[in-house]
Amino acid sequence: MIANQKGEIPFVILLLPFLLGITLGLNLLSNADSNWLLALFIITCIAFITLNLNYSRFRLYKTRWLGGMLITVILFLFGWISVIEYKEINNHDHFSRSTAQNFVVKINNEPNLKNGLLRFTADVEESISDKKRTGTLMITIKDSTAKNLYYGDELLIPAKYNLVEPPFTPAEFNYKQYLVNQNIFYQAFLYPKQYVLLASNKGNSVIAYSLRLRQRLIEKFKRNMHDTDAIAVASTLILGYKANLNNDILQAYSKTGTIHVLSVSGAHVAIIYILLTLVFGFLDKYQHGKVFKAVIIIAIIWYYSLLSGFSPAVCRAAVMISMVIIGKTYNRYINTLNILAISAFLLLVYDPLFITDIGFQLSYLAVFGLIVLQPVVYKWFKFKNKYADKLWALCSVSIAAQVITFPLSAFYFHQFPIYFLISNLFIIIPSAIIMYSGIFYLLLPQIPLLSKAIAFVLEETIIIMNKGLAAIEHAPYAGISKIWLTTTEYLLLYVIIICVFYFLHDKKSWLLKISLTCALLLCLSLSYKTISLSGTDSIAWLNLKKHEGIIFKHGNEAIVLSDLKQYDNTYQYAIQPYLDSCQINDIKLVAPDGDVKNQWFIKKHNFIQFLNKRVFIFSKNISNNPLPKKLKTDYIYYTDNPGAGLNSLTGNFDFHWLIISATNSESRIRGIKNQATRQHINYCILKRNNSIVSISN
Secondary structure, three states: OOOOOHHHOHHHHHHHHHHHHHHHHHHOOOOOOOHHHHHHHHHHHHHHHHHHHOOOOOOHHHOOHHHHHHHHHHHHHHHHHHHHHHOHHHOOOEHHHOOOOEEEEEEOOOOEEEOOEEEEEEEEEEEOOOOEOEOEEEEEEOOHHHHHOOOOOEEEEEOOOEEOOOOOOOOOOOHHHHHHOOOEEEEEEEOOOOOEEEEOOOOOHHHHHHHHHHHHHHHHHHHHOOOHHHHHHHHHHHHOOOOOOOHHHHHHHHHOOOHHHHOOOHHHHHHHHHHHHHHOHHHHHOOOHHHHHHHHHHHHHHHHHHHOOOOHHHHHHHHHHHHHHHHHHOOOOOOHHHHHHHHHHHHHHHOHHHHHOHHHHHHHHHHHHHHHOHHHHHOOOOOOOHHHHHHHHHHHHHHHHHHHHHHHHHHHHOOEEOOHHHHHHHHHHHHHHHHHHHHHHHHOOOOHHHHHHHHHHHHHHHHHHHHHHHHHHOOOOOEEOOOOOOHHHHHHHHHHHHHHHHHHHHOOHHHHHHHHHHHHHHHHHHHHHHHHHHOOEEEEEOOEOOEOEEEEEEOOEEEEEEOOOOOOHHHHHHHHHHHHHOOOOEEEEEOOOOOEEOOOEEEEOOEEEEOOEEEEEEOOOOOOOOOOOOEEOOEEEEOOOOOOOHHHHHHHEEOOEEEEOOOOOHHHHHHHHHHHHHOOOOEEEOOOOOOEEEEOO
16 A cells, blocks of 8 residues: 555655646646746745755744645646646747748658558658748658658658647547647648658667667568468567557457557566566676676666657656666665656656656556555455465456556546456466567577467467457457546546545545545436436537538437448547447437438438427438428528529528538538528538537427
């Protein structure tokens, strides 16, 4: 459990105000000028130094809290300032602050080719018509010859870019925020002959070498392995290269609670550390052997971190293990929580935006759970049999990690794997075999029979692991889905978890009272949300760009009117999350030209009766002939560039709202908008705007 004395974990205590400052900086005045904060920071530092130099004179031993308060303020301000200063958009020479004809950019990561599109991020170095520029740009190139571009290449491109669009449909993944958390605010789309390669190999030579080495190692996997999924898993698990993973494999690992295996992290670094300790154990016999062994192991671990792309999880593990190695080498005891806090502090000083990375959050929470909660869980049962005891120890590790990460994973991924204990126990042996055989295969020179034998073991182990996880994924009641928590609800869950475990450790009644109170508040919040959703009827007019989408929701049932199929990526990306967030269990997908009838919904050709609301779909197949009598309707859904204009609508229909679909052309939308404005007609344009949800009851 957490140390009873705060003096044992000083870095954990000091990390808290720093984290609070970063969090505040991300959500408040993140684009503001930091000069006033910097002035306050300097004043506080001067006050702290002055008081320490005059400690006896001012009799500060009577007010020891003053020093602690000043340190807290200093760290809080430091965290806040670091976020503002790190955000590239705040720089005065950011490329978006001036106009230019062309940019010189340098590719700063490994380009990813998928579906004929090459994507990469690039540093803007200068503009031809201006001066030196800075900033990161997300670039997508639709050109078959662009696949030869690589890290460190310099390109001349047009200075044409756009803001990354926000999510337009409710509950959709916020790709814009995802890029903002990586300091990317703009994107550019290029076609053939819109870019010129100026120079190659202009990036960091160490990173360039590691990326090319990783590609050579992936090619080595392909020489003696034949199953594409096995090659993709081996490349991901051992080298951190995720580009070739298919969605079915990702889904199997995600739904069984073993997705952490596909993220090169602390467990992988620990396996390598154990292997290196055994290999170089003979050095302990020599006078300076321990120091020499520590230097070798730390160097190899950091080289492996470089090879895996310096992910936050690997860096955290590398920092922690490096400190543990140094401590053991010089026979020093370091509290593990302190090591965890120091590694987090160093990484966040380097890049404060790491705190927004889901992998970073889950990784630190999992390790925190192993340090703090696992000993409590392990004490629940005692086994005299040593094998049963070891099995329970492994179970306690999985339970502690799953419990502490559940609120956050449910908040982000909206699901909970019921059989996580079985799946995590199942992968222990296969993942160890894969790591050791894979590393041995990569380090070993190409020896025909031996290399094929090791590759066979590696491939078959991955296939067995994939099939086993797929079987667990499709088992009855394998998981709970459609978990949509608010920020308040997931924070309440963490309060409950922490208080319960503290109560099990300290047996203090006030902890139990707090946990029960929070549990009551959580139940009330979830119940209110469920009752509210089940009693609400609504129409959601979705912005799906080139596709049509309307959701008619009646309690826990819904009819989706769309030209998409349920297996289409756009449906899964934009429509399904909204349905899940509304806790809809009964879904019927209807094509735009299809007809359907039930107790609360009737669609006949272009007419729709939804409870007491009427909708008319005005599309290409509607004639421009005048009707003998105006038809009354609540909504006109204007879609797919119909031939008739607004005059035909107003002449044939008596309606309250005009919904202009995103499938219409820009010129048609402008024309309808101008006419609607002149005639004082209520209208909503979906193109490049948020979807609209109309409550019907």
